Amino acid sequence: MSNKSRYNPVTPKIADELKRIVGDKYVIYGDAEKLDAYSHDETPGKEYAHMPEAVVRPSKTEEIVEIVKLANRELVAITPRGAGSGLSGGAVPIHGGIVISVDRMNRILELDIQNMMIVVEPGVVANDINEYLSEHSLFYAGYPMSLETCFIGGNVAENAGGGKAVKYGVTGRYVLGLEVVTPLGEVVEFGGNLIKDVSGYNMVQLMVGSEGTLGLFTKIILKLLPLPKFQVDLLCLFKSSDEAIAVVPKIMTEVGIIPTGIEFMDRASVKASCEYLNESLPYQQAGAMLLITVDGHDEQQVEREYESIGELCMDSGAVEVYVADNPTTSERIWKVRRNIAEAYNVISSRQGAEDLVVPPAAIPAMVAMFSELSQKFDVMISCFGHAGDGNLHTRIVSAPELSDEKWHEMLPQILEQLYRLTAEAGGRISGEHGIGHKRKKYLPLVVSKEYIDILRAIKRAMDPNNILNPGKIFDM
Amino acid sequence: MSNKSRYNPVTPKIADELKRIVGDKYVIYGDAEKLDAYSHDETPGKEYAHMPEAVVRPSKTEEIVEIVKLANRELVAITPRGAGSGLSGGAVPIHGGIVISVDRMNRILELDIQNMMIVVEPGVVANDINEYLSEHSLFYAGYPMSLETCFIGGNVAENAGGGKAVKYGVTGRYVLGLEVVTPLGEVVEFGGNLIKDVSGYNMVQLMVGSEGTLGLFTKIILKLLPLPKFQVDLLCLFKSSDEAIAVVPKIMTEVGIIPTGIEFMDRASVKASCEYLNESLPYQQAGAMLLITVDGHDEQQVEREYESIGELCMDSGAVEVYVADNPTTSERIWKVRRNIAEAYNVISSRQGAEDLVVPPAAIPAMVAMFSELSQKFDVMISCFGHAGDGNLHTRIVSAPELSDEKWHEMLPQILEQLYRLTAEAGGRISGEHGIGHKRKKYLPLVVSKEYIDILRAIKRAMDPNNILNPGKIFDM
Numbered sequence: 001m002s003n004k005s006r007y008n009p010v011t012p013k014i015a016d017e018l019k020r021i022v023g024d025k026y027v028i029y030g031d032a033e034k035l036d037a038y039s040h041d042e043t044p045g046k047e048y049a050h051m052p053e054a055v056v057r058p059s060k061t062e063e064i065v066e067i068v069k070l071a072n073r074e075l076v077a078i079t080p081r082g083a084g085s086g087l088s089g090g091a092v093p094i095h096g097g098i099v100i101s102v103d104r105m106n107r108i109l110e111l112d113i114q115n116m117m118i119v120v121e122p123g124v125v126a127n128d129i130n131e132y133l134s135e136h137s138l139f140y141a142g143y144p145m146s147l148e149t150c151f152i153g154g155n156v157a158e159n160a161g162g163g164k165a166v167k168y169g170v171t172g173r174y175v176l177g178l179e180v181v182t183p184l185g186e187v188v189e190f191g192g193n194l195i196k197d198v199s200g201y202n203m204v205q206l207m208v209g210s211e212g213t214l215g216l217f218t219k220i221i222l223k224l225l226p227l228p229k230f231q232v233d234l235l236c237l238f239k240s241s242d243e244a245i246a247v248v249p250k251i252m253t254e255v256g257i258i259p260t261g262i263e264f265m266d267r268a269s270v271k272a273s274c275e276y277l278n279e280s281l282p283y284q285q286a287g288a289m290l291l292i293t294v295d296g297h298d299e300q301q302v303e304r305e306y307e308s309i310g311e312l313c314m315d316s317g318a319v320e321v322y323v324a325d326n327p328t329t330s331e332r333i334w335k336v337r338r339n340i341a342e343a344y345n346v347i348s349s350r351q352g353a354e355d356l357v358v359p360p361a362a363i364p365a366m367v368a369m370f371s372e373l374s375q376k377f378d379v380m381i382s383c384f385g386h387a388g389d390g391n392l393h394t395r396i397v398s399a400p401e402l403s404d405e406k407w408h409e410m411l412p413q414i415l416e417q418l419y420r421l422t423a424e425a426g427g428r429i430s431g432e433h434g435i436g437h438k439r440k441k442y443l444p445l446v447v448s449k450e451y452i453d454i455l456r457a458i459k460r461a462m463d464p465n466n467i468l469n470p471g472k473i474f475d476m
Numbered sequence: 477m478s479n480k481s482r483y484n485p486v487t488p489k490i491a492d493e494l495k496r497i498v499g500d501k502y503v504i505y506g507d508a509e510k511l512d513a514y515s516h517d518e519t520p521g522k523e524y525a526h527m528p529e530a531v532v533r534p535s536k537t538e539e540i541v542e543i544v545k546l547a548n549r550e551l552v553a554i555t556p557r558g559a560g561s562g563l564s565g566g567a568v569p570i571h572g573g574i575v576i577s578v579d580r581m582n583r584i585l586e587l588d589i590q591n592m593m594i595v596v597e598p599g600v601v602a603n604d605i606n607e608y609l610s611e612h613s614l615f616y617a618g619y620p621m622s623l624e625t626c627f628i629g630g631n632v633a634e635n636a637g638g639g640k641a642v643k644y645g646v647t648g649r650y651v652l653g654l655e656v657v658t659p660l661g662e663v664v665e666f667g668g669n670l671i672k673d674v675s676g677y678n679m680v681q682l683m684v685g686s687e688g689t690l691g692l693f694t695k696i697i698l699k700l701l702p703l704p705k706f707q708v709d710l711l712c713l714f715k716s717s718d719e720a721i722a723v724v725p726k727i728m729t730e731v732g733i734i735p736t737g738i739e740f741m742d743r744a745s746v747k748a749s750c751e752y753l754n755e756s757l758p759y760q761q762a763g764a765m766l767l768i769t770v771d772g773h774d775e776q777q778v779e780r781e782y783e784s785i786g787e788l789c790m791d792s793g794a795v796e797v798y799v800a801d802n803p804t805t806s807e808r809i810w811k812v813r814r815n816i817a818e819a820y821n822v823i824s825s826r827q828g829a830e831d832l833v834v835p836p837a838a839i840p841a842m843v844a845m846f847s848e849l850s851q852k853f854d855v856m857i858s859c860f861g862h863a864g865d866g867n868l869h870t871r872i873v874s875a876p877e878l879s880d881e882k883w884h885e886m887l888p889q890i891l892e893q894l895y896r897l898t899a900e901a902g903g904r905i906s907g908e909h910g911i912g913h914k915r916k917k918y919l920p921l922v923v924s925k926e927y928i929d930i931l932r933a934i935k936r937a938m939d940p941n942n943i944l945n946p947g948k949i950f951d952m
Contacts (some may be wrong), residue, residue, distance in 0.1 A: 030720045114725050114837035159674050170672055186926045191837045192902060196646055198685045199904040199911060199922055201931050202950060205681035209674045226732035249590050256702035256773050295851050297732050301777040361590035391673040409643040426668060428675040435675060446675055450662045454938065455677050461931065461937035471675060
């Protein structure tokens with residue numbers, strides 16, 4: 001028996017109730033065309049989409065409380081949604097029911113300069129936080145590749161990583177406090193405007209990355225840092241992926257520098273993004289590139305660091321190292337990096353977009369393995385991502401001549417092998433995109449049954465009706 | 477009805493079973509003198525002590541599994557214990573039963589230089605990790621004040637903070653993976669040797685700081701950093717606590733530097749520690765001191781940073797700034813800082829040792845409030861700690877002439893006021909020492925009932941028999 005049967009439909013009566021709570025114009029019901037926009041996120045593959053029965057767009061915590069209580073009373077599934085830029089189907093309502101979109105809860109509530117914190121609602125676009133902060137010489141260190149569109153609430157729900165995580169860590173490091181509507185519709189504060197706090201379990205970090213299954217965030221307190229005055233990006237060209245990847249651990253273990261970020265892009269990725277953007281980077285010369293960023297408050301230190309890293313790259317076989325020491329050039333290169341995923345989406349609708357993570361030193365073996373799999377199945381497997389964290393995004397792209405049937409038969413086989421080999425290397429199937437429902441069935445390949453049972457026990461303890469984003473990460 | 481009645485006694489038959497599991501000589505049973513050593517931690521106050529019925533000292537995971545399964549079968553309480561250096565009674569067996577001491581599980585299992593990680597058992601002394609690493613130019617960034625004696629397992633269980641947390645964060649930031657024996661006696665891996673991982677809830681960070689109530693750690697994977705080549709400590713003398721404290725946020729918000737640590741010590745604290753160590757720091761000149769550390773891989777940057785901070789202190793009314801730029805002098809000063817708590821313990825057995833945490837900018841108001849309370853109750857309230865994190869240790873020391881009866885009547889009144897004022901400032905009652913059983917009854921002053929109910933639900937989900945360290949943080 002599937003979970004699906006457990007939930008009741010959204011009846012016209014329930015839709016009326018939703019309209020009473022948030023106002024008529026913020027409920028979508030019975031309008032398939034409008035509902036369709038909420039049926040998917042950015043995960044390639046139509047098979048991951050599912051239509052909601054209703055969409056509701058609350059403006060404040062109290063409205064969410066009412067909606068969640070209603071859903072519990074009527075046994076209707078609810079699925080929280082940010083910008084819909086996710087890559088694992090986390091915001092897709094796979095059991096139908098009600099989608100709660102937080103797009104109207106998009107206010108920056110408080111900037112606390114003395115404590116270097118900011119309080120925001122979940123619907124604030126990640127990049128808007130830093131635009132807002134720029135005049136205060138402070139910054140929020142999250143830097144997901146979708147920062148121009150993604151919501152901070154989604155970043156917290158997925159524990160988004162990104163391009164600055166080598167030095168600054170991922171989203172969770174900056175989340176100090178959360179106001180949460182629990183799956184039962186209670187409002188609870190986890191953490192607060194405190195740098196340290198051990199007054200109870202670390203509920204903040206349990207919520208971070210819980211993919212909207214344990215609570216809806218209504219306020220987020222983020223830690224800020226002094227804005228670094230200097231940033232330099234190095235674009236390092238190598239003949240092969242192997243050579244590029246071999247440099248990564250050396251930067252930290254031999255030179256002793258933790259750069260802000262170390263991004264890897266193979267030629268196919270750079271080419272795809274450059275063509276998409278009508279941009280030119282010198283990818284013809286190179287089989288692979290590293291984009292290495294250093295930043296800091298001390299100009300000479302930043303200089304010495306990028307020089308040391310540049311020398312290491314040249315000594316390790318780099319064909320060329322380009323230095324971008326001004327915001328315009330930096331942004332040009334980073335834009336290419338940020339748009340790889342989107343560029344691939346345009347190339348073909350038949351893709352697997354993966355997010356493998358392994359111990360960083362295992363990356364060369366992984367890249368070699370992609371190449372073998374690529375030959376074995378005769379597909380393109382391209383690779384880019386956060387090499388400094390051991391987190392590689394791979395795109396498995398179908399050849400145009402392949403039949404749909406053949407592709408859908410082949411992709412799961414490739415994925416299963418990819419995941420198995422990742423597990424053997426001590427890795428996991430998601431470093432920052434999440435499990436969602438896309439990777440749910442593969443989770444047992446990399447973690448034990450006992451582990452998943454503990455996740456289930458926690459979910460059951462917090463969401464006894466299994467009302468909130470059911471069917472994500474695991475089934476009950 | 478108290479919880480106590482729920483547990484069965486450790487019978488001779490159970491003791492024999494324990495001996496079979498770990499070997500005769502690693503079980504203490506029926507020997508009150510030897511058991512007594514396991515009845516308390518470093519929390520001042522005999523009222524927090526409680527005798528165990530048995531102590532067992534396993535050498536490996538499999539033995540812990542057997543002990544935990546036995547305890548579940550027989551409904552006997554178990555309490556994990558590290559070095560016993562805790563300050564909230566976390567390792568005290570308040571329901572009697574079995575103490576599991578991990579002191580024999582003290583091996584460094586693996587150093588993985590390529591991935592900059594180390595795998596250790598829970599009984600490794602925190603400082604031994606860095607002694608071991610020193611020849612590899614790597615370090616573990618945890619720096620609790622008890623580092624020469626405390627175990628890394630206890631650090632993880634309490635999410636220990638310490639003297640380097642402003643720049644490096646607390647213990648949790650470095651815990652990448654845990655092998656855990658669950659309260660039901662299953663072995664589960666949480667996290668792994670991965671920098672990022674979102675394959676399921678963040679169980680690692682739920683375990684960190686759970687005070688031994690959700691699992692026993694048997695292996696800990698820690699992230700390492702390149703060892704900074706340069707470190708300078710500034711000892712900055714101010715006329716008053718107010719003046720010293722006022723400088724703290726300016727270092728970060730005005731100068732834009734995140735130092736490694738910013739420690740605050742009032743005159744009474746420095747005096748107590750200097751006398752205890754027979755050491756001399758120039759405390760006579762000062763009402764309060766800041767001990768500010770900067771470190772880095774670039775000598776000139778470190779120099780510029782400490783000069784900027786020194787200038788800021790002098791501009792903000794410092795009487796004197798001493799620079800310690802060699803390991804010997806640095807260690808002399810830090811030793812004074814690390815020994816304040818121990819020095820106070822020697823002065824009087826009648827004390828309250830608190831661990832308040834507030835938004836950093838609220839510290840001046842807190843310090844003023846301590847002074848008022850001190851006058852109101854006519855007790856000494858001294859203050860030291862991690863000012864850069866908003867985490868202040870306060871010592872409430874009874875006057876020698878006060879009767880025991882009067883002291884025990886007065887201390888709870890002072891604590892309650894202290895905690896209420898902390899809550900009003902947006903603070904919590906523990907920044908790094910934990911709730912344990914010492915602060916359990918005060919937890920509702922700073923968090924909601926709904927919050928504690930969620931902790932209870934998680935505890936119940938993972939430990940249905942409430943066997944593991946019962947009565948800590950909250951009662952069921």
